[in-house]
Amino acid sequence: MTRTTKQKFFAGLSVLYIFAATPAFAQINATNTGLSASGGAAGFGTTPADLPVVIGQVIAALVGLLGILLAIYLIYGGVLWLTAAGDPDKVTKAKHIISNTVIGILIVLVSFAATTFIINTLGQASRGELIQADQAATADPS
Numbered sequence: 001m002t003r004t005t006k007q008k009f010f011a012g013l014s015v016l017y018i019f020a021a022t023p024a025f026a027q028i029n030a031t032n033t034g035l036s037a038s039g040g041a042a043g044f045g046t047t048p049a050d051l052p053v054v055i056g057q058v059i060a061a062l063v064g065l066l067g068i069l070l071a072i073y074l075i076y077g078g079v080l081w082l083t084a085a086g087d088p089d090k091v092t093k094a095k096h097i098i099s100n101t102v103i104g105i106l107i108v109l110v111s112f113a114a115t116t117f118i119i120n121t122l123g124q125a126s127r128g129e130l131i132q133a134d135q136a137a138t139a140d141p142s
Contacts, residue, residue, distance in 0.1 A: 070104050
């Protein structure tokens with residue numbers, strides 16, 4: 001056999017092994033592997049999180065990453081200003097970087113506050129809490 005024929009043979013053999021010889025992984029879940037017990041012992045809940053909670057966690061992670069990047073960019077602007085040695089072009093560039101970074105931080109904070117409010121409101125509405133609060137507010141106190 002030539003080299004390419006051997007390679008094709010062993011590639012086909014490995015594909016056959018993957019599909020025919022491996023066990024069916026459909027039966028593996030958190031119950032029969034002990035993951036639920038391990039998660040409970042580690043302090044994690046065994047019930048799945050609501051979709052608004054997951055979306056909020058993703059947004060919080062992205063905002064945290066953006067905050068780190070903006071902090072690095074702000075430090076870069078400060079270092080550029082400190083090392084300008086009186087060069088007006090470098091000082092102007094550093095001032096623009098710092099001002100743009102501060103504007104970016106404000107935009108990220110406002111967008112985080114808005115999305116947190118929207119996600120919390122959607123979560124309350126999906127659980128029926130807004131309707132109950134509205135009915136309680138309009139109910140006759142007597």
